[in-house]
Amino acid sequence: MAELFGLEAAAPSALSLIAALALVGVAVVLSITQRLGLERSILWSALRAGVQLAIIGVALHFVVEPDQSLWLCWLWVAVMVVFAAWTNRQRAPEVPGAFTLGVVAYLASLSVSLGVLFGFGIFPLESRTLIPLSGMVVGNSLASTVLVGRRIVAELHDRRDEVEARLALGMTSSEAAHPFVRSAIRTALIPQIETTKAVGIVFLPGAMVGLILAGADPLTAVKVQIAVMYLILGAVTTTTAVVGLGLTRQLFTPDHRLVRLPDTSTMRESKGDK
């Protein structure tokens, strides 16, 4: 794998990157002509993404030096996990313990995914593999962990009568919540499953495109992409399941009563308005 990294065959120059900004200009013009009111958001997001990636690029350049200690990379991964869990809490304020659940889920997923990838020698455990792969695990899991948490809280709130009817039959809290948790996990996983199914036909994923643009042999790029896709699918499933099951425990008391839950319909409406 080592020869894949550091390829610069098709790396754009700084000047050509500025030229690429013309594409952002197209988006801005469209926003103005169609009166979408998104010009400032488009410009701000483009600027922010550029600055963020530049900072990350400089930092990564330093961290992935071959003789650099792996501990620095693990620290990077830890920061990644904390930031992702914090994002979970911001995006799903109605989910109790969203931060802690996020940390636990990402750590569980990283342990499983990286354990397989490095344990079976699919990728070598090096600074230049650890950070990007961890980033893929955490980054791709973020949306589904937010979604599954919000769905579970909303379902258990909206169908409280049914949950309590199940509890009254002598079901445990996990049995009573099972249909709703299962439905929420399925909803959160379906986009990732559909993406995995469509890969190569409907779209070419980023890692593969990046490698090909950087001059790698397409077959080698495909092999890397296959490993990455499996990694993402496994990681998203793990984080979603951990959040789903962990959250269920938090929403019930030890004596199998459903705690009072916030009415998320008003939250959903206000978020939808934005």
Place this chain on the structure above:
Amino acid sequence: MEPLFEMEHVGLIDGDTVVLSDVCAKVVEGGITVLTGPSGSGKSTLLRLFNRLTVPTSGIVRFRGDPLDQLDPVALRRQVGMVFQRPTTFDGTCLDNLRAACAPREELTHDHAAVMLARVGLNPEIVDRDSRVLSGGEAQRLCLARTLVTNCEVLLADEPTSSLDAASANVLERLAREFADSGMTVVWVTHDDAQADRLADHRLTIENGRVDG
């Protein structure tokens, strides 16, 4: 004779609201105990204390002498069944609904399910029908049959006829009487005084979170 349920200085405060205040009362074993009182007086909350869907903030509730907080809630709820004000059927057929009430490793055959439906006056032929297409009265009777699958000894009924027409309400009242006559203890909540008069072997009246009776 030891009471079935006994409440000792039970109180429940929800935020700033006093729902129950220093309730001391007993529910005897056998027959139908009717819990009456105006809307919002705390009847349903009191009933939910008996199967621990709600817990008091003060005082003790006992079941056959044992404090409820020392009993396994899952086992308790299979002994003390409950039907709710609004019939809540689960997704699937009537058979699926009845099977949902089976204990782990227990099975309910198609024939047994039909017998359970007949026991609450439903046509056994609807056993494979989607539960969502039942009328309100049929759905409430299905919920009752589902509760009976647990072999409960006590039936808590939280205004089970309030959303039903008069004919369906009569059927449920008749069933409650049959169950009580066969040895089951029924605790029935209602704000309808005429219904209370028809059903009550024993009566508790609750008003502003306090119980007389």
